[in-house]
Amino acid sequence: MPELPEVQAHAERLSDAFVDRLLVKFVPLTFTALKTALPAPNEAYGTPLRSVGRRGKYILLHFDTVTFIIHLMQGGRLLVDEKKSAKPRGGQARFTFTESDGGDAPALLLTEAGTERRAGVWCVDAGTEESSPPLDKLGPEAHLVTAEQLLELFDAKSQRLHGFLRDQRSIAGIGRRLANEVCHRAKLSPFASTKKLGIAGARAVVEAIAETVAEGLEYERTRPDMSSSKDRPGGVHGSAGEPCPVCGDEIRAVEYSGYTVNYCPTCQTGGKILADNTTSRFLK
Ligand SMILES: [Zn+2]
Numbered sequence: 001m002p003e004l005p006e007v008q009a010h011a012e013r014l015s016d017a018f019v020d021r022l023l024v025k026f027v028p029l030t031f032t033a034l035k036t037a038l039p040a041p042n043e044a045y046g047t048p049l050r051s052v053g054r055r056g057k058y059i060l061l062h063f064d065t066v067t068f069i070i071h072l073m074q075g076g077r078l079l080v081d082e083k084k085s086a087k088p089r090g091g092q093a094r095f096t097f098t099e100s101d102g103g104d105a106p107a108l109l110l111t112e113a114g115t116e117r118r119a120g121v122w123c124v125d126a127g128t129e130e131s132s133p134p135l136d137k138l139g140p141e142a143h144l145v146t147a148e149q150l151l152e153l154f155d156a157k158s159q160r161l162h163g164f165l166r167d168q169r170s171i172a173g174i175g176r177r178l179a180n181e182v183c184h185r186a187k188l189s190p191f192a193s194t195k196k197l198g199i200a201g202a203r204a205v206v207e208a209i210a211e212t213v214a215e216g217l218e219y220e221r222t223r224p225d226m227s228s229s230k231d232r233p234g235g236v237h238g239s240a241g242e243p244c245p246v247c248g249d250e251i252r253a254v255e256y257s258g259y260t261v262n263y264c265p266t267c268q269t270g271g272k273i274l275a276d277n278t279t280s281r282f283l284k
Pocket of ligand 1: 244247
């Protein structure tokens with residue numbers, strides 16, 4: 001799933017390419033693509049795209065009247081669409097544009113690979129984004145949170161660190177991959193209880209988030225389009241069985257039904273191998 005760095009860099013690319021173009025039409029290509037009934041997308045027809053933003057893992061297309069909020073979920077992409085074919089592969093929704101002088105322009109096509117159909121578009125009144133679903137329940141931006149704020153969030157509820165980092169209501173923008181990388185960078189067990197981490201743990205996590213986000217952004221900004229997961233920089237994610245880039249110990253994995261926790265025992269757990277608790281497959 002694209003996370004904060006990938007979504008941020010993509011918003012920047014789309015901003016460079018699409019700002020000032022006029023929205024002609026928004027067309028959902030499946031019944032589930034548009035998640036809201038009001039306001040109607042046509043309130044933005046004929047008006048220019050003002051900016052492309054990001055909040056958590058969402059992309060925001062800002063017009064004067066409404067904002068479109070787009071979630072890519074696991075396999076979604078928001079693609080520059082030159083062809084505008086009638087039945088695009090994996091097509092969920094399409095924004096068609098003209099140049100500000102009325103000339104022909106490419107469209108933006110929301111696609112989703114696979115059959116899950118969870119990517120989608122919300123249309124909300126401009127200025128109400130933060131108080132409207134789906135953004136209203138999001139925690140603060142992961143890379144903007146301070147150690148003191150994080151400590152408060154850690155203490156609010158006992159949770160495993162990896163789960164806390166992935167929970168968009170605690171902090172927004174981090175997913176399965178960055179959660180692995182942040183725990184490794186902070187030299188903390190993914191299963192550490194957030195209530196036991198204290199201010200030193202909070203500081204280590206803040207620093208690890210800053211570094212991993214900066215690294216991801218730097219890489220992503222060199223690309224013409226969004227990377228796939230295997231290309232993204234990192235030390236442990238998806239690297240089970242390989243040597244830890246820091247200490248050379250073997251990177252381990254704990255498998256869940258939807259994701260894998262990767263960690264280095266020497267760097268993160270004092271050498272302890274975490275249980276691959278198979279019952280968790282059914283509980284998660
Ligand atoms: Zn290590």
